[in-house]
Amino acid sequence: MFAAFLQYLFSGLTSGAIYALAGLGFAIIYNSSQVINFAQGEFIMIGGMSSATLVASGVPMPLAISLAMLISMAAGIALEKFAIEPARNSDVVTIIIITIGASIFMRGAAQLIWDKEFHSLPAFSGESPIAVMGATLMPQSLWVFAVSGVVIVALWWFFNRTMFGKAMLGTSHNRLAAQLVGVGVKKVLLASFALSALLGAVGGIVVTPITFTNYEAGIMLGLKGFSAAVLGGLGNGGGAIVGGLIVGIAEALASGYLSSAYKDAIAFVIILFVLFFMPNGLFGKRGTDRV
Amino acid sequence: MSLLKVESLSKEFGGVHAVENLTFSVEAGHIHSIIGPNGAGKTTLFNLITGVYTPSSGRVLFQDRLVSGMKPYELAAMGMSRTFQNLQIFFNMKAIENVMVGSHLHLDRRFLPSLLRLPTVTRKDRECRASCAGLMEFVGLNKYLDADAASMPYGALKRLEIARALAAKPKILLLDEPAAGLNATESREIDEVIKRVAASGITVVLVEHDMKMVMGISDQITALDYGRKLAEGTPAEVRENPDVVNAYLGAHA
Amino acid sequence: MLAIIIASAPLGFSNTYFYDVGVNAMFNAIVCVGLNLLIGYAGQISLGHAGFFALGAYGSAILTVTYGVPPIVAMLLSAAVVGLLAFVVGRPILKLKGHYLAMATLGIGIIIHIVLKTESKITGGPDGMSLDNFSMLGFTIMGDRMWYWVSGVLLVLTVWLALNLIDSPVGRALRAVHGSEVGAEVVGVDTSSYKVLVFVVSAVFASIVGSLFAHKNGFITPDIGSFFHSVELVTMVVLGGMASIFGALIGAVILTLLPQILAAVEQYEAMILGAIMMGTMIFMPKGLLPSIVSSVKRLGGGR
Numbered sequence: 139m140f141a142a143f144l145q146y147l148f149s150g151l152t153s154g155a156i157y158a159l160a161g162l163g164f165a166i167i168y169n170s171s172q173v174i175n176f177a178q179g180e181f182i183m184i185g186g187m188s189s190a191t192l193v194a195s196g197v198p199m200p201l202a203i204s205l206a207m208l209i210s211m212a213a214g215i216a217l218e219k220f221a222i223e224p225a226r227n228s229d230v231v232t233i234i235i236i237t238i239g240a241s242i243f244m245r246g247a248a249q250l251i252w253d254k255e256f257h258s259l260p261a262f263s264g265e266s267p268i269a270v271m272g273a274t275l276m277p278q279s280l281w282v283f284a285v286s287g288v289v290i291v292a293l294w295w296f297f298n299r300t301m302f303g304k305a306m307l308g309t310s311h312n313r314l315a316a317q318l319v320g321v322g323v324k325k326v327l328l329a330s331f332a333l334s335a336l337l338g339a340v341g342g343i344v345v346t347p348i349t350f351t352n353y354e355a356g357i358m359l360g361l362k363g364f365s366a367a368v369l370g371g372l373g374n375g376g377g378a379i380v381g382g383l384i385v386g387i388a389e390a391l392a393s394g395y396l397s398s399a400y401k402d403a404i405a406f407v408i409i410l411f412v413l414f415f416m417p418n419g420l421f422g423k424r425g426t427d428r429v
Numbered sequence: 430m431s432l433l434k435v436e437s438l439s440k441e442f443g444g445v446h447a448v449e450n451l452t453f454s455v456e457a458g459h460i461h462s463i464i465g466p467n468g469a470g471k472t473t474l475f476n477l478i479t480g481v482y483t484p485s486s487g488r489v490l491f492q493d494r495l496v497s498g499m500k501p502y503e504l505a506a507m508g509m510s511r512t513f514q515n516l517q518i519f520f521n522m523k524a525i526e527n528v529m530v531g532s533h534l535h536l537d538r539r540f541l542p543s544l545l546r547l548p549t550v551t552r553k554d555r556e557c558r559a560s561c562a563g564l565m566e567f568v569g570l571n572k573y574l575d576a577d578a579a580s581m582p583y584g585a586l587k588r589l590e591i592a593r594a595l596a597a598k599p600k601i602l603l604l605d606e607p608a609a610g611l612n613a614t615e616s617r618e619i620d621e622v623i624k625r626v627a628a629s630g631i632t633v634v635l636v637e638h639d640m641k642m643v644m645g646i647s648d649q650i651t652a653l654d655y656g657r658k659l660a661e662g663t664p665a666e667v668r669e670n671p672d673v674v675n676a677y678l679g680a681h682a
Numbered sequence: 683m684l685a686i687i688i689a690s691a692p693l694g695f696s697n698t699y700f701y702d703v704g705v706n707a708m709f710n711a712i713v714c715v716g717l718n719l720l721i722g723y724a725g726q727i728s729l730g731h732a733g734f735f736a737l738g739a740y741g742s743a744i745l746t747v748t749y750g751v752p753p754i755v756a757m758l759l760s761a762a763v764v765g766l767l768a769f770v771v772g773r774p775i776l777k778l779k780g781h782y783l784a785m786a787t788l789g790i791g792i793i794i795h796i797v798l799k800t801e802s803k804i805t806g807g808p809d810g811m812s813l814d815n816f817s818m819l820g821f822t823i824m825g826d827r828m829w830y831w832v833s834g835v836l837l838v839l840t841v842w843l844a845l846n847l848i849d850s851p852v853g854r855a856l857r858a859v860h861g862s863e864v865g866a867e868v869v870g871v872d873t874s875s876y877k878v879l880v881f882v883v884s885a886v887f888a889s890i891v892g893s894l895f896a897h898k899n900g901f902i903t904p905d906i907g908s909f910f911h912s913v914e915l916v917t918m919v920v921l922g923g924m925a926s927i928f929g930a931l932i933g934a935v936i937l938t939l940l941p942q943i944l945a946a947v948e949q950y951e952a953m954i955l956g957a958i959m960m961g962t963m964i965f966m967p968k969g970l971l972p973s974i975v976s977s978v979k980r981l982g983g984g985r
Contacts, residue, residue, distance in 0.1 A: 174781045221960050228967040230780055231727055235920050238913050239959025246952025361788070361909070368785040399800040406789030413786050414774040479868055505870035517868075519861025521725075521925065522854070529851075530858040534870035536851040540879065543850035544843050550850055578861075590865075597869045 154386020160363025179360020
């Protein structure tokens with residue numbers, strides 16, 4: 139009984155951590171630009187695919203991983219520079235279509251550069267499962283937890299302790315103030331896309347040994363990340379992390395106890411339920427419209 | 430007879446009282462002005478009266494019916510209409526269509542007849558278009574009859590909001606800083622429009638910073654400061670009130 | 683004028699393949715005209731309309747095949763159920779704004795898609811379902827040519843209804859909701875009811891076209907309800923031009939034809955499609971038709 143529960147919890151935490159990273163990516167971009175980047179999932183895919191294929195072609199793992207992160211960041215920067223920046227003042231719907239167009243473009247490119255097959259990455263430290271109170275835990279899951287934890291702490295440090303990070307946060311609250319301390323909005327935007335792409339890539343890389351990846355892997359991961367971000371309240375970093383974990387765990391429990399076919403639906407059921415009662419997510423700002 | 434009564438009305442935002450224990454009433458047929466420095470709670474008061482916000486405590490009575498907690502559209506149906514300090518124009522529509530939305534409550538709003546363009550709908554629509562053109566002339570917007578709202582200057586949009594509010598055929602009209610941002614000539618024109626509105630039998634509640642206008646056209650004035658009532662009375666009485674002179678007029682003098 | 687274009691287009695059709703594409707384009711156009719009422723005119727968004735389309739299709743399939751209900755009754759019954767569903771979920775959902783609304787509608791679409799895929803006892807699951815021709819009063823719609831004329835008439839009818847609606851008290855109230863909700867409320871427009879109304883109307887449009895599509899194709903799979911199809915529909919509306927009936931129509935036609943043309947360069951299809959979506963939105967954020975109209979005005983008017 140308990141062992142099964144623990145097993146589901148482990149798998150939920152693993153995917154939840156990835157959703158949390160994706161959700162943070164949404165939150166960072168949303169904070170600096172009020173844009174929801176529907177191409178976030180593609181960053182995850184690009185990270186996973188490039189590291190997997192690089193390793194497969196004989197590049198040493200650490201180098202492959204660094205390259206994969208760079209490739210993903212380059213994609214993020216290119217997206218901002220060529221697609222978001224020129225459309226800064228458009229409607230929400232227009233920008234949504236642009237980022238969806240970008241995601242279709244990136245998927246098409248991935249299909250061309252790589253192929254339609256599934257790719258995998260060797261686990262970072264072996265495949266011998268660890269027994270924990272009757273449940274088993276793959277070492278790679280520990281990697282996922284540890285890396286996500288480190289990334290989250292690093293982000294916290296970046297946004298609260300470094301000048302540039304504070305300025306990035308500042309921009310979301312007050313554009314003018316950020317400019318006064320000498321941080322250009324354009325630079326912040328670029329940085330937010332690069333950072334989100336990096337987060338996506340990290341998630342994609344650490345999870346690829348477990349789930350494998352292909353050119354379409356980003357779609358669902360991106361949507362789950364979006365759910366995590368909305369669940370926590372758009373623009374709220376901590377909320378995105380909690381949202382990601384909730385979605386991941388709920389999914390694992392639902393597929394274990396209810397039906398694995400409805401695994402992908404559960405995230406959206408939770409979202410709808412929460413939004414019915416809390417229109418701004420769990421930790422979102424409750425603003426009153428000024429008229 | 431009091432058309433509108435506000436009784437010990439309060440509104441808090443996160444512990445801050447925007448409006449605190451406010452009581453006053455507006456007589457039918459009057460032009461009643463609300464004055465006070467920026468942040469005195471005037472716009473919040475309007476939002477409370479018209480149902481945009483729900484009061485934290487206290488009540489609002491309109492035609493002796495308890496209306497606090499009702500939705501703005503329900504209040505509109507009872508005969509209350511307003512304009513906004515920050516324009517709430519339908520920029521995606523033509524100017525005259527903005528006014529026609531104002532007469533929404535007086536048209537055939539059933540879905541199927543609208544979908545099938547039944548003669549009953551089109552006839553009323555034609556009449557409505559004509560009467561709305563009349564309202565635009567009434568507020569001095571003759572030259573914008575065919576304009577897109579998005580192409581109109583600020584001063585004209587302020588009047589467009591008044592025309593839209595009038596199209597709802599209100600018993601009471603709340604105007605939130607109708608002259609803000611206007612030059613002297615435009616202010617005087619708005620002044621004329623308000624007088625004509627009042628003359629047509631509509632009770633007017635006015636929030637305005639332009640003291641010359643307020644003193645010139647008001648029957649009754651309520652002065653606010655920090656969400657509380659500072660003074661009330663006729664323009665002459667309020668002008669003499671030492672608290673008002675201190676808190677508000679003094680700052681300008 | 684639209685009627686003339688539809689009637690004269692077949693002159694250039696050399697084989698039934700053109701009719702087939704033409705029917706699909708017009709089906710999409712009908713859905714988009716409905717969806718544009720929601721997105722372009724009332725200023726809301728839905729990333730889940732393919733779900734309503736799929737429910738219409740499956741409603742018709744299940745009712746006609748499993749229960750032997752006449753197609754027209756099945757279509758109307760499905761539309762009624764979809765309308766009811768849209769009404770029930772619309773109330774709470776349409777209180778949401780912007781990205782939250784996008785998320786909620788997206789969720790509804792995905793849930794419908796997954797249910798259709800999973801409940802294979804009823805829907806046949808991922809393998810799909812076959813169904814018969816659409817017949818009514820002893821008359822059967824068969825073949826691409828006949829479907830072409832039927833969908834042409836329906837499209838003209840839809841455009842006529844939509845044009846009527848936007849220039850009526852109801853339509854003005856809808857557009858006012860887009861312009862300023864509070865501005866509309868204070869003159870008596872019950873904005874939440876109008877949002878629900880237009881959501882239901884657009885869902886019913888999608889459902890009816892879904893039913894017709896199912897009969898015409900003779901075979902449906904759950905993927906007609908996928909997130910990608912929802913995105914496709916929204917893209918048609920936005921690409922063609924929001925708040926423009928003919929814009930939505932043009933968007934639908936272009937995005938139906940595009941994959942047919944791009945099929946020639948199969949490998950690059952997705953990349954080109956993505957690039958066109960981005961490019962159009964960046965350089966013509968108002969959509970094709972409004973952008974073209976305004977630049978023609980600028981050139982011609984010189985005012």
